[in-house]
Amino acid sequence: MGNLCRSLERYLRYGHHESIATTVDSSGRPNSAPMGIELIGDKVLMKPYLNTRTYANILSLREVMLNITTDAFLFYQTLFNSEEVRYGSPKIIKPPRILGSVDLYVECVVDTITHYEDFALISLRPICCYRGRGSRLAYSRANSAVIEALIHYTKLPHLISKGDLEGIRRRYAVLEASRNMVLKVGSDTLKKVVEDVWDRSLRLIREAGITF
Ligand SMILES: Cc1cc2nc3c(=O)[nH]c(=O)nc-3n(C[C@H](O)[C@H](O)[C@H](O)COP(=O)(O)O)c2cc1C
Known part of the structure; x- marks a missing residue:
């Protein structure tokens, strides 16, 4: 290059x-x-x-x-x-x-x-x-955990449409771990964000009639 x-x-x-x-x-x-x-x-x-x-x-x-x-x-x-x-x-x-x-x-x-x-x-x-202006952010486990949660949330619709219960269960576990991490070490802003992602994930799973 x-x-x-x-x-x-x-x-x-x-x-x-x-x-x-x-x-x-x-x-x-x-x-x-x-x-x-x-x-x-x-x-x-x-x-x-x-x-x-x-x-x-x-x-x-x-x-x-x-x-x-x-x-x-x-x-x-x-x-x-x-x-x-x-x-x-x-x-x-x-x-x-x-x-x-x-x-x-x-x-x-x-x-x-x-x-x-x-x-x-x-x-x-x-x-x-x-x-650009820059992220100007020291490494934050909560920040990384939110990005992980977002990735796994966006995978759910595809897994639900395929009826891939095992895949959904695995994503759910990562979402839960990410949420716990953010609630432990994140700022109020990131806590709100992760709770929203968590609620949206649960809603998708519930609306698909899936229970674990
Ligand atoms: C960090 C991250 C990376 C993603 N990478 C991809 C990707 O490589 N390809 C893809 O199709 N979706 C990816 N997604 C999911 C899309 O961003 C998501 O489906 C989005 O709603 C697509 O928006 P659009 O329909 O406006 O393009 C990713 C999501 C996150 C949070």
């Missing part, structure tokens, strides 16, 4: 990472969603499920703004309070950048899209990287 994205190599040096991907729909409305990413050579790989808006938007515009942050609250906001997410102008592509505690913005264009049964493997070419 050339000088362009040296910081990207640094930020994504541990394999699979989490990001927030901002895309726009055909009328220019932004949509942000947490998405896993991995840097392979000079490309960033992403695997959105085919039923996500992120995938639909990428298919139509073929541009993605990656917001790199470690702040669990921002992940939570994009999932559940999208109206609270504030945007700023991008430099080259159409999707805007998220304002707030973001470390690095990576403007990407789609290189290739490969379809699998329920997800697409999207290879992104970073064309512009620049720093």
Whole structure:
């Protein structure tokens, strides 16, 4: 990778990472969603499920703004309070950048899209990287636990639709452990967040008629 994205190599040096991907729909409305990413050579790989808006938007515009942050609250906001997410102008592509505690913005264009049964493997070419205000956060177990809880919460609908009881049970256990961690060492803000994720998870499970 050339000088362009040296910081990207640094930020994504541990394999699979989490990001927030901002895309726009055909009328220019932004949509942000947490998405896993991995840097392979000079490309960033992403695997959105085919039923996500992120995938639909990428298919139509073929541009993605990656917001790199470690702040669990921002992940939570994009999932559940999208109206609270504030945007700023991008430099080259159409999707805007998220304002707030973001470390690095990576403007990407789609290189290739490969379809699998329920997800697409999207290879992104970073064309512009620049720093944001920054997460400015010391390592926090509660912060990491909230991100874990969010990941496992978002897996539930798929497992429920497949009737995968064992999978649901495993996710439930991780959600419970994450919740306990946050209630032990988290701030009031993160406690509220994790209780909301916990309630939403229980509701999904209950509404599917599942009891353990
Ligand atoms: C940290 C984190 C990483 C995630 N990574 C992915 C991913 O790689 N692919 C995916 O399809 N969904 C992923 N999700 C779930 C999506 O963010 C979630 O389904 C979201 O609602 C999709 O939003 P959209 O329909 O607006 O695109 C992830 C969730 C979290 C919390």
